[in-house]
Amino acid sequence: MAKVVQVLKVVRNNWKKSLFIFAVTSYSVQYGVDKYNSFQLMRGYCEEALRYGEMPVLNGSRPRQITVILNPVADKRKSRKNFDKYCAPLLHLAGISVNIIQTEFEGQARELVESLDEIVDTIVVAGGDGTVSEAVTGLLRRADGDLAVQRKFPIGILPLGRTNTVATSLFFDSAKVKMMAKATMGVIQEITKPIDVIKIEVLETEDELPGKPVYCLGGIQWGAYRDAYAKKDKYWYWGMLRSYVTYIFMGLKSEESGVSWQCKGHLSYILPCKGCSKCVQAVENDKSAHRWWHVFVQRQVTDPVSKDYSKVINEHCGSKLEQDFSTVDMSLTTANVCPNCIRDGDPHIQVAIGPPSVSFPGFVWEGWRRKYGKAPRTEQVLQARELEIRPVLKNNSENTEHWISIDNEDYEVKPIYATLLPKKVHVFYTPAESSS
Numbered sequence: 001m002a003k004v005v006q007v008l009k010v011v012r013n014n015w016k017k018s019l020f021i022f023a024v025t026s027y028s029v030q031y032g033v034d035k036y037n038s039f040q041l042m043r044g045y046c047e048e049a050l051r052y053g054e055m056p057v058l059n060g061s062r063p064r065q066i067t068v069i070l071n072p073v074a075d076k077r078k079s080r081k082n083f084d085k086y087c088a089p090l091l092h093l094a095g096i097s098v099n100i101i102q103t104e105f106e107g108q109a110r111e112l113v114e115s116l117d118e119i120v121d122t123i124v125v126a127g128g129d130g131t132v133s134e135a136v137t138g139l140l141r142r143a144d145g146d147l148a149v150q151r152k153f154p155i156g157i158l159p160l161g162r163t164n165t166v167a168t169s170l171f172f173d174s175a176k177v178k179m180m181a182k183a184t185m186g187v188i189q190e191i192t193k194p195i196d197v198i199k200i201e202v203l204e205t206e207d208e209l210p211g212k213p214v215y216c217l218g219g220i221q222w223g224a225y226r227d228a229y230a231k232k233d234k235y236w237y238w239g240m241l242r243s244y245v246t247y248i249f250m251g252l253k254s255e256e257s258g259v260s261w262q263c264k265g266h267l268s269y270i271l272p273c274k275g276c277s278k279c280v281q282a283v284e285n286d287k288s289a290h291r292w293w294h295v296f297v298q299r300q301v302t303d304p305v306s307k308d309y310s311k312v313i314n315e316h317c318g319s320k321l322e323q324d325f326s327t328v329d330m331s332l333t334t335a336n337v338c339p340n341c342i343r344d345g346d347p348h349i350q351v352a353i354g355p356p357s358v359s360f361p362g363f364v365w366e367g368w369r370r371k372y373g374k375a376p377r378t379e380q381v382l383q384a385r386e387l388e389i390r391p392v393l394k395n396n397s398e399n400t401e402h403w404i405s406i407d408n409e410d411y412e413v414k415p416i417y418a419t420l421l422p423k424k425v426h427v428f429y430t431p432a433e434s435s436s
Contacts, residue, residue: 141212201418332387
């Protein structure tokens, strides 16, 4: 008992050193536990991947080949290290031939997919939301893009970025290592599912030529909360408190400082429709030349039985609704990342419009809520199949840049037309009940 009392006295008289030692010890123990759990997790996944690699290969057939488009600067340049540690071993154990192409500049993933003409079985995108959006845009911009997705050309997504919104919904796990391993196993197991895509076109102005469309899988954000999230790295010196102080400092800034406190504009939209004689057209049979991806996609002997939409009547299909809006926060979301959008009803884009104004305490509190994954508070929620947004900027904002996020990538605020493409792209995934 005397020794215990003596130890307590030493701790009390040297409380700063004791607190430091306790913090270091706690961190070391937790670090060791995490490393051990990751080791055990990867061991299980490696054993599972090896079973696929030991499967016999038919005479005359070649091993499966995939091309990985890797963004090496994703997740603060940790993506290549994480790929080599958690993804590549599983692919090699499964007997897959891996060709890695590293991007060197922004937008190169799109260019690579657009120009790809070599024989591969699968394209796998290793990076964050922005890299995935670039790859999907490149695929759908191809001259044979519509035909490729019609034949269910699959894309793999390895969540190696800082923001992996779509991957999180595909692999149902927030733990980074487990999500990377599950995503890799999805590529190995070749389980696919169709997901929605939003086609975004910048509307023409008098002094601009029309550009090519951009495609996204997650959605679009515009407003003060988007601006705060995009600038949180500016406060890196706050360490773990960065995500909290960002909303405090951004809440004190004005519209002229680049914070979109007043997102004003005109919104026109067309209501969702599951399919009718007005909006569904028959797809012509493919009689085009042989393409690079035909080698791995089995041609259908007979066309599948499809629903005859020529007899489906929807009087509201194509009807356009319009309204003006003024808000501090606005988002367009697909069912891929919005659980409330996943239903048996008509495919749609969910348009969430926030309050017209917010107080400083309210802005900070709402930002902190969102950090913990809470659903944004909205005042109006709409459903649309197609929509047009024409923003109205202040006259004195010509020298102030305003931005929106498309799959967490920055784009200048301009008039846009967004169209939902339901179940347009097929991606690899792992079912929720599948675990290792």
